Amino acid sequence: MSSVSYLPEQRRTEILATLSRGEPVSAAELAIRFSVSEDAIRRDLRKLAAEGLCEKVYGGALPVSPSAQPYSRRAGEDQSRKEALADTALTLLKPRQCLFLDVGSTNALLANKLPNHLDLTVVTNSVPVMARLMDRPGISLFALGGPVRSQAGGMTGAQAVSDIERYRFDLAFLGTCSLCPDTGVTAFDGDDAEVKRAAARNSEKVAVMVTSEKLGLRLPHQVLPLNRIDYLVFEKEMQSQSLHQYQTDRNRILTSGAEREDLETEG
Amino acid sequence: MSSVSYLPEQRRTEILATLSRGEPVSAAELAIRFSVSEDAIRRDLRKLAAEGLCEKVYGGALPVSPSAQPYSRRAGEDQSRKEALADTALTLLKPRQCLFLDVGSTNALLANKLPNHLDLTVVTNSVPVMARLMDRPGISLFALGGPVRSQAGGMTGAQAVSDIERYRFDLAFLGTCSLCPDTGVTAFDGDDAEVKRAAARNSEKVAVMVTSEKLGLRLPHQVLPLNRIDYLVFEKEMQSQSLHQYQTDRNRILTSGAEREDLETEG
DNA sequence: TCTAATGTTGCACGTTTTCGCCGAATTCAA
DNA sequence: TTGAATTCGGCGAAAACGTGCAACATTAGA
Numbered sequence: 001m002s003s004v005s006y007l008p009e010q011r012r013t014e015i016l017a018t019l020s021r022g023e024p025v026s027a028a029e030l031a032i033r034f035s036v037s038e039d040a041i042r043r044d045l046r047k048l049a050a051e052g053l054c055e056k057v058y059g060g061a062l063p064v065s066p067s068a069q070p071y072s073r074r075a076g077e078d079q080s081r082k083e084a085l086a087d088t089a090l091t092l093l094k095p096r097q098c099l100f101l102d103v104g105s106t107n108a109l110l111a112n113k114l115p116n117h118l119d120l121t122v123v124t125n126s127v128p129v130m131a132r133l134m135d136r137p138g139i140s141l142f143a144l145g146g147p148v149r150s151q152a153g154g155m156t157g158a159q160a161v162s163d164i165e166r167y168r169f170d171l172a173f174l175g176t177c178s179l180c181p182d183t184g185v186t187a188f189d190g191d192d193a194e195v196k197r198a199a200a201r202n203s204e205k206v207a208v209m210v211t212s213e214k215l216g217l218r219l220p221h222q223v224l225p226l227n228r229i230d231y232l233v234f235e236k237e238m239q240s241q242s243l244h245q246y247q248t249d250r251n252r253i254l255t256s257g258a259e260r261e262d263l264e265t266e267g
Numbered sequence: 268m269s270s271v272s273y274l275p276e277q278r279r280t281e282i283l284a285t286l287s288r289g290e291p292v293s294a295a296e297l298a299i300r301f302s303v304s305e306d307a308i309r310r311d312l313r314k315l316a317a318e319g320l321c322e323k324v325y326g327g328a329l330p331v332s333p334s335a336q337p338y339s340r341r342a343g344e345d346q347s348r349k350e351a352l353a354d355t356a357l358t359l360l361k362p363r364q365c366l367f368l369d370v371g372s373t374n375a376l377l378a379n380k381l382p383n384h385l386d387l388t389v390v391t392n393s394v395p396v397m398a399r400l401m402d403r404p405g406i407s408l409f410a411l412g413g414p415v416r417s418q419a420g421g422m423t424g425a426q427a428v429s430d431i432e433r434y435r436f437d438l439a440f441l442g443t444c445s446l447c448p449d450t451g452v453t454a455f456d457g458d459d460a461e462v463k464r465a466a467a468r469n470s471e472k473v474a475v476m477v478t479s480e481k482l483g484l485r486l487p488h489q490v491l492p493l494n495r496i497d498y499l500v501f502e503k504e505m506q507s508q509s510l511h512q513y514q515t516d517r518n519r520i521l522t523s524g525a526e527r528e529d530l531e532t533e534g
Numbered sequence: 535t536c537t538a539a540t541g542t543t544g545c546a547c548g549t550t551t552t553c554g555c556c557g558a559a560t561t562c563a564a
Numbered sequence: 565t566t567g568a569a570t571t572c573g574g575c576g577a578a579a580a581c582g583t584g585c586a587a588c589a590t591t592a593g594a
Contacts, residue, residue: 008552009324010291027570037554042571058561058570127397127410134394135417137291143394143422145412145430150402155410159433163412166426275542294580304544309581325551325580 006034006116010137012044017135019054019063023112026060032090035117078211079109084256085209085233086110089173091254092207092231095119097170100199101129103154103192104175106209108132114139123167125195126154126175142167149189156191164198171231172203174224178217179210181245184226186219193221200224207231212238226251273301279311286321286330287455289418293327345478346376351523352476352500353377356440358521359474359498362386364437367466368396370421370459371442373476375399381406390434392462393421393442409434416456423458431465439470441491445484446477448512451493453486460488467491474498479505493518 031038049056086109098121101107108128116138125144146159177187187193200206227248236255298305316323353376365388368374375395383405392411413426444454454460467473494515503522
């Protein structure tokens, strides 16, 4: 309908918006978002840096105000591993899909990487996801309502569940507290689990991204059994043996960093 | 789309309407939309830009209206003045109140300053407010649902309005696009105005914080007349004369920086 | 009705900006 | 120190720009 291509100035404004939110940006990531070459992005960043609006660093740029610290530091080490998962999950996207993005830090990183040009619709209960997608012109954003649980990082409870019934998703990314071969996905919080179940119920496909330390744990609240999950995204260091435990006749397993056969997105 | 022949002025009005909706426009797109050459469109945009109605950039034009700017661009400039307003507004709070915090940068700054010890309940449609209050131990946070408008910085529309009906507020802080003695509060966006009206309807008291540059403007959508507002927070530089224009038999007027009785804020 | 003034349009032309790519230099991590 | 990723500068192509110009439409006034 509207913007598949961006005015150069508009693109720089958007980069600036991301930066002023305190998030560092990477050239490679921005190149995906705006579907231009990294060269163009680097030129943008150089230009912004020349005006003192950001600090150019190797690989991308940092916001000029020191407000970036808390977020980038906190994530720290896990961040790169989770980013690798998110990169892999990007290959699941198709144009004009309607996505559900659940709470969770990995989903928030995925939100950062969503390209603008796919005309995506995103429904979310995660506050960080909302903050990151709010001023993305290429993405229609919808929020669930209800009480905000700081522990989860977003909306949970009855109202969020009933809000979900308003939508039909092509693909739902569930935040995964834990994954276990026999019990599937489990969660800390009952209300949170309710939301995840509702999202899965209303979605054509269900995807989960799981870092290795979340494997094998069993938490109090059942979310979904393994055979209800369509896409599993693991880290590349996974033992192929333990990987096999999670294979069902329905799902497809991706591992981060691995360049699979059908990884070219775009259609 | 069928009446292909636009009068030149009609065309410029259409372009302006698109821009005032917050959408950037590209010369190429407009040329197709109105079936004229890009030259004609460029001339239109140049003309509009000369009148200050848009900002001409390479490839098209960007809206110039302040509320159409991405949220992050708006924040930061008049920050200290808005913080002073927020400090003053803090004196209106009482323990165990249920507040509504509308979208708007001033309300977001107020959220920053809300004390943890008052056992407040906060309902909001603003994404930045949610992000700032999410992990505040002493505050119960609730979010409205629905489509997220980047121009507004939060949720608007029918779903947000119906969500509001679930709550009863003691005090609602409305984001004020503009304030005028005879028309009261007015807004750029119709859906946004609906949400504000609903919030006021369900609140015991209504408060607005207004920076001086928002005074006297009249925007397309009526929100509330002056006599429906209980607390007005102005900047301290306000002329006491023009301040008198806003006095009603119902409201109470506060000015920021005023050495009032109970102003200890704590930051 | 005729005419002049004004505004608009599309096109041509030379200029400026942006883009993707390439190669050499630099930086980072192992 | 080696190797991979990143950066910078330059190049050519493509796109967008401003300007001038001639043709056409609209309007106002004689």
